[in-house]
Amino acid sequence: MYASLKGKDYISTQDWTDEEIELALEKSAELKFMFKNGVPHRFLPDKTIFLLFFDKSTRTRNSFEAGITQLGGHAHFIEASSSQIAHGESPKDTGVILSSYGHGIAIRHDLAPGEGNTYIREIAQWADKPVINMQCDVDHPCQTLADLMTIREIFGKDLRGRKIAVSWAYAPSYAKPMSVPQGLIMLMTRFGLDVTLAHPPEFTLMESAMKIARENAKKAGVKFEVVDDMDAAFENADIVYPKSWGIESLFHKPEEALEISKKYKYWICDERRMSLANPKAVYMHCLPADRSNEVTDAVIDGPQSVVFQEAENRLHTCKAIMALTM
Ligand code: CP
Numbered sequence: 001m002y003a004s005l006k007g008k009d010y011i012s013t014q015d016w017t018d019e020e021i022e023l024a025l026e027k028s029a030e031l032k033f034m035f036k037n038g039v040p041h042r043f044l045p046d047k048t049i050f051l052l053f054f055d056k057s058t059r060t061r062n063s064f065e066a067g068i069t070q071l072g073g074h075a076h077f078i079e080a081s082s083s084q085i086a087h088g089e090s091p092k093d094t095g096v097i098l099s100s101y102g103h104g105i106a107i108r109h110d111l112a113p114g115e116g117n118t119y120i121r122e123i124a125q126w127a128d129k130p131v132i133n134m135q136c137d138v139d140h141p142c143q144t145l146a147d148l149m150t151i152r153e154i155f156g157k158d159l160r161g162r163k164i165a166v167s168w169a170y171a172p173s174y175a176k177p178m179s180v181p182q183g184l185i186m187l188m189t190r191f192g193l194d195v196t197l198a199h200p201p202e203f204t205l206m207e208s209a210m211k212i213a214r215e216n217a218k219k220a221g222v223k224f225e226v227v228d229d230m231d232a233a234f235e236n237a238d239i240v241y242p243k244s245w246g247i248e249s250l251f252h253k254p255e256e257a258l259e260i261s262k263k264y265k266y267w268i269c270d271e272r273r274m275s276l277a278n279p280k281a282v283y284m285h286c287l288p289a290d291r292s293n294e295v296t297d298a299v300i301d302g303p304q305s306v307v308f309q310e311a312e313n314r315l316h317t318c319k320a321i322m323a324l325t326m
Pocket of ligand 1: 286
């Protein structure tokens with residue numbers, strides 16, 4: 001089974017079968033154990049991955065860079081704005097050339113709906129090495145794999161009957177991509193969770209992701225519902241995942257989206273809202289969080305928060321993806 005993933009792209013969780021996702025989670029747990037116990041795991045000696053960023057990052061860049069080093073390989077960081085991509089070099093030429101220099105290409109291209117996923121898939125079409133999505137406009141499959149790992153560590157593998165509330169929350173910092181909530185509704189409906197999505201009317205997600213979530217939920221026999229009330233979403237939830245995102249049609253006019261979002265400043269995860277969820281509910285966020293806007297310090301620093309466990313699992317899961325595919 002491991003051999004079957006060699007060379008495979010990881011652009012959306014939806015591109016991998018349930019068995020392949022299970023394998024990635026098993027490998028992540030194995031690598032976490034080895035890392036924590038000082039067991040060497042140089043599974044990719046002398047291999048090179050190119051990390052191509054069109055946007056900023058803390059967790060993703062550093063988990064990939066540290067991860068490939070721990071696996072015995074090396075990462076090249078490429079900022080799109082300081083490469084020939086900024087002068088218009090095509091995805092075809094970039095994909096062919098980078099894949100001839102190394103063993104994998106990972107890309108973050110997440111800020112413009114309709115662009116990132118298309119760009120990554122075009123690179124993948126021409127690259128003869130695996131291409132990994134480090135976040136696009138549609139999905140953030142490295143994040144959601146780490147989220148599923150974290151949820152299973154807390155609640156166990158059988159998630160049937162458990163509820164996750166994926167909610168929009170107010171943030172004034174910038175119009176954040178839609179890919180995390182989209183990735184969550186697509187993946188969590190496949191692995192047993194009942195999913196409630198909550199957002200103000202203007203903050204809809206892409207219809208393509210909604211359709212996949214509805215189909216996945218039907219196939220798995222779980223619930224997928226959409227509400228416009230954060231309180232209602234939190235009621236009886238086992239996992240709450242409130243975060244901000246932008247308006248699909250306004251990513252090229254982010255100030256307009258931020259102006260609209262001001263109407264919903266009360267969409268914050270605070271202790272009152274946490275009290276609506278199950279007493280043992282956990283608070284998750286992909287980070288970075290807008291403290292005092294998306295979430296209060298009392299919640300994100302409180303006993304129900306698992307954000308640092310979640311962030312740490314980004315390391316173990318990206319190592320698993322690299323080890324399995326490169
Ligand atoms: N969650 C996440 O992708 O973090 P970064 O934007 O810091 O990479």
